[in-house]
Amino acid sequence: MKIGIIIHSQTGNTLSVANQIKERLSAAGYSVELEQVTAVDEKQPDPSKIKLKTVPETAGYDYLIFGAPVHGASLSPVMKAYLFQVQSLKGKKAICFMTEFFPYPWMGGNRAVGQMKAACSSKGACVVSAGIVNWSNRKRAGMIQAIVEKAAEETGRDA
Numbered sequence: 001m002k003i004g005i006i007i008h009s010q011t012g013n014t015l016s017v018a019n020q021i022k023e024r025l026s027a028a029g030y031s032v033e034l035e036q037v038t039a040v041d042e043k044q045p046d047p048s049k050i051k052l053k054t055v056p057e058t059a060g061y062d063y064l065i066f067g068a069p070v071h072g073a074s075l076s077p078v079m080k081a082y083l084f085q086v087q088s089l090k091g092k093k094a095i096c097f098m099t100e101f102f103p104y105p106w107m108g109g110n111r112a113v114g115q116m117k118a119a120c121s122s123k124g125a126c127v128v129s130a131g132i133v134n135w136s137n138r139k140r141a142g143m144i145q146a147i148v149e150k151a152a153e154e155t156g157r158d159a
């Protein structure tokens with residue numbers, strides 16, 4: 001099974017979680033690629049005006065893990081723009097995760113992860129799990145660990 005981890009990360013937090021997921025799933029024996037979505041102007045707040053610079057292909061993956069930061073209590077505009085234009089995800093399973101600064105998921109993260117799940121579902125993916133890492137929460141390491149282990153458990157069902 002080929003797993004693609006496709007993320008947007010502006011300051012490295014989401015990337016660090018993605019690297020831990022990659023390590024864990026690679027150790028479990030899967031073929032895992034980590035790819036980043038980037039934009040010409042990372043600070044453009046309007047997804048419809050964003051020009052994407054790197055646009056990962058999803059076709060070669062059986063399983064997708066999407067990660068992004070919360071921006072303004074929403075899914076980051078760059079990830080919104082990416083998921084809007086991405087090809088069909090029909091027949092693929094997906095896991096979504098977000099990172100946010102605030103300590104609790106109801107401070108924007110829940111809304112943002114809901115947007116990400118809806119965007120994936122609208123492209124035909126079956127979203128099997130979703131998680132949020134609250135970066136300023138003292139239990140951050142445990143939250144990251146929970147997402148990593150959940151990814152291993154879910155992908156393990158299809159091994």
Ligand SMILES: Cc1cc2nc3c(=O)[nH]c(=O)nc-3n(C[C@H](O)[C@H](O)[C@H](O)COP(=O)(O)O)c2cc1C
Nearest residue numbers: 009010011012013014069071072073099100101102
């Ligand atoms: C433009 C912008 C808006 C943000 N808005 C929020 C927000 O609404 N709520 C929140 O908890 N964190 C917010 N953050 C913080 C990021 O979500 C958080 O630091 C995240 O972990 C960054 O991930 P990254 O390092 O992968 O880019 C914002 C950051 C930026 C740059």
